[in-house]
Amino acid sequence: MNAVLPEIFSLSILIAAVIAIFRSGNSDNIYYPFFALIWIATLNEILSIILVNSGSGVNINNNIYVLAESLIILWFFKKVGTVLSNYLVFLIISISFILFWVTENFIISKITFISSYFRIYYSFVIVILSITTVNHLIVTQNKLLLKLPVFLISVGFIIYFTYKILVEAFWIYGLNDSPDFRSNVYAILVWLNLFVNLLFALAILWIPRKREYILLF
Numbered sequence: 001m002n003a004v005l006p007e008i009f010s011l012s013i014l015i016a017a018v019i020a021i022f023r024s025g026n027s028d029n030i031y032y033p034f035f036a037l038i039w040i041a042t043l044n045e046i047l048s049i050i051l052v053n054s055g056s057g058v059n060i061n062n063n064i065y066v067l068a069e070s071l072i073i074l075w076f077f078k079k080v081g082t083v084l085s086n087y088l089v090f091l092i093i094s095i096s097f098i099l100f101w102v103t104e105n106f107i108i109s110k111i112t113f114i115s116s117y118f119r120i121y122y123s124f125v126i127v128i129l130s131i132t133t134v135n136h137l138i139v140t141q142n143k144l145l146l147k148l149p150v151f152l153i154s155v156g157f158i159i160y161f162t163y164k165i166l167v168e169a170f171w172i173y174g175l176n177d178s179p180d181f182r183s184n185v186y187a188i189l190v191w192l193n194l195f196v197n198l199l200f201a202l203a204i205l206w207i208p209r210k211r212e213y214i215l216l217f
Helices: 004-011 013-026 029-053 059-080 088-110 116-140 147-171 178-207
Strands: none
Touching: 004 029, 004 178, 013 029, 013 059, 013 147, 029 059, 029 116, 029 178, 059 116, 059 147, 088 116, 147 178
């Protein structure tokens, strides 16, 4: 794969970020965490590209980003209220994320190394929350699901984080030793990232301008 193409595809998150700027002022506040996630992801992608092109590593900023990402997504599902309506459950999962991250990055390993175990853990939790949310929407909503922002966002999470679990598992168990295998896994991730970023942009376009109790999701 062309070396420039992954950078271009990773910056596709800019599409969602720009749309979010125009939609954030008149959207229901349950989507504020998702807007924050998109903007932080955009900043991290830009920072990573700058660091790579300057010959620096990106493990530290990416390790910090995944912690922020995990907590913001939990916050999003808490605002949605379908799976994390109980504050105690939300708090327990949030604390578990922080403790797991600190343990792997500062006790078991170093923050300069990729925290694969934390990535698998929080990705698994997010996939479960997303699947539960999708099931809830299928049962309770009578609208076209593809026009429901929370449905599109949850599907994007399921696709991206499921593949992320597989990739991190490959890395941990040394299944990435083959250059061809590693290249193919990375190529799929690049295209998947593009698809999910565009899906998020579509979700933002479908976000209602004000709270509509029946059409909230």
